[in-house]
Amino acid sequence: MNRTALTLVLGIVMIAVAFIIFPIVLEGAEEIRTHASIDSYTGLSSLVTVGPTVIFVALLFGGTLLTWVGLRSYSRTRKSKSSKT
Numbered sequence: 001m002n003r004t005a006l007t008l009v010l011g012i013v014m015i016a017v018a019f020i021i022f023p024i025v026l027e028g029a030e031e032i033r034t035h036a037s038i039d040s041y042t043g044l045s046s047l048v049t050v051g052p053t054v055i056f057v058a059l060l061f062g063g064t065l066l067t068w069v070g071l072r073s074y075s076r077t078r079k080s081k082s083s084k085t
Helices: 004-031 036-040 045-083
Strands: none
Touching: 004 045, 036 045
16 A cells, blocks of 8 residues: 555544544543532643543544645646656
């Protein structure tokens, strides 16, 4: 498998993992947030509330970026092969 195909596959897998893992992370964060002793830690509630969204956006952005780089590389490779012929 060449590098372009690997980049495309990894980008798509990363996007899929973002959608699969988001409900799991959200459920865990909600469990932490509803715990009774969370008020004794300054800022933890805000961090736990924002954390799952930040993780989701980071995985989605990374997967999209990898897919875009793979598609760009694929189109450049394809253009260079067609100009040689």
